[in-house]
Amino acid sequence: MQIGIPDDAGPLVATTPSTVSRLTALGYDVVVTAGAGDAAGLRDDAYREAGALVTSDPDVAWESDVVVCTAVPDDVAERLRPGATLIAQLAPAARPERTAALAGRGVTALALDAVPRISRAQSLDVLSALSNVAGYRAVVEAAAEYSGMFGGQVTAAGSTRPATVFVIGAGVAGLAALGAATSLGARVRAFDVRPEVAEQIESMGAEFVSEPAAQQQVSADGYAAPLTEEQLAAALALYTREAAAADVVITTALVRGTAPTTLTAEAVAAMRPGSVIVDLAAPGGGNCELTVPGERVVTPNGVVVLGYTDLPARMPRHTSELYGTAVANLLTLLTPGKDGELTLDLDDIVQRGMTVARDGDVLWPPPPVQVSAAPSAAPASSGTDGTDAAAAAVVAQEEGRRRPAWLGKALAVAGAVLAGLAVAASPADTAGHFVVLALAVVVGFYVISNVTHALHTPLMSQTNAVSGIILVGALLQIGSSSLLVTVLATIAATVASINIFGGFLVTRRMLRMFRRADEDDDGGGRRAGARGAGGGAGAAASGTAAGGGAR
Structure with missing residues (x-):
């Protein structure tokens, strides 16, 4: 063909x-x-x-x-x-x-x-790729219009403060804009009606603006539901307050092709002269009331509003x-x-x-596809729909497999008792080793559990190094005269080897996601797609109402 x-x-x-x-x-x-x-x-x-x-x-x-x-x-x-x-x-x-x-x-x-x-x-996903480019280009356009530098400077003649950038929406385009503005040295703040994206925003080096009255949980289809009147009023008040303190505002709220209003004319009037607004939702009409799709507008108070609709085509x-x-x-x-x-x-x-x-x-529209990561509600069996009855049976079966709530606690207590007996029956020097092991487990748990998701890949590299030390120690002990020591050393060497080689395989696969097809190791030209243009945040989010990120 x-x-x-x-x-x-x-x-x-x-x-x-x-x-x-x-x-x-x-x-x-x-x-x-x-x-x-x-x-x-x-x-x-x-x-x-x-x-x-x-x-x-x-x-x-x-x-x-x-x-x-x-x-x-x-x-x-x-x-x-x-x-x-x-x-x-x-x-x-x-x-x-x-x-x-x-x-x-x-x-x-x-x-x-x-x-x-x-x-x-x-x-x-072409839309995510284009949104990524648009978010990056939005910062480039804003930097060209802004009369100052994004990064603060210290010179012999004095110093300048960094520009303050406020991004509305943390979808693909919003996260890309966050990453670009942060890399230029700006002080970046961002808001999204979905509180679960706060970690993604912070992983990009930006500050998440929290406003519980304007936030909601993600809906069943993966998008944020429309805001209530109270939530919308709280969100608009937040946008007005943040825009007045910002030098650059980038709006990205595009909900299935429609752009809700996030910046009113009154909010723009309260901004400082020389401020810049880049409206990424201009193709859908614009998030700012003063946006003219495809045009550059200067308001009476000197605010530049960019409503360009061809940002991806500019790169x-x-x-x-x-x-x-x-x-x-x-x-x-x-x-x-x-x-x-x-x-x-x-x-x-x-x-x-x-x-x-x-x-x-x-064939449009297609059948709906359930894509939400949120847990689905258990279907109620009506007795007339075979699909509902089958689903209910599966749910009942899964509930039957679940462990009773007391079983986990009982196993933990039993394990603690056995560990205590083992320590009590061990020689004095062995008891000291058990104490070190217990402290290491506790400290390691709290350290790893508090590491942000964006740092899990470098953390994996650290654990590979630790596993290498374990492997070396196990190999030295395999030749011990004690059968117990030899068995434990063999098990330790096996587990450490699995961790090391598995870590390298996972890292290799992740790196291949960001290589061009002609650089792929297997020469087959295949490339795993990476969403999210928001760098390591892996933005899977799409446009959301009144402050959700554009896809």
């Missing part, structure tokens, strides 16, 4: 030379329209070297079996041949007429902006690379035989969720 990459008449391109190599390795023929990657610094010769056919005729790409693009023209259905497959951001909820036109043409349409929010689909090289990688990951999923034949499996929830049209039928 032939994959066509048209010239989208913009700075972005749907694939790069490195991802073309992955597509050809799957058995596809790739056709790239001449000049499609020029704005991203990707020349035609690079595509040719990667195995693509570069053509000056734009119709060749549109007439391919599979067409991948970043910008969808209004007449896309007429450009495609019947039976073709289109992969792009299709906005099926906002543009139902386009989906109907594609279905009427007999086109199979896969929407990259409809990827289910589950872990297995992270490597296909075309890396945005195209991320977009192309997601496309290559998707086609890898759709080509299990690596024979150049696209095979769509609608029984797969990922593929079904993205498929909005097929065989003349509109």
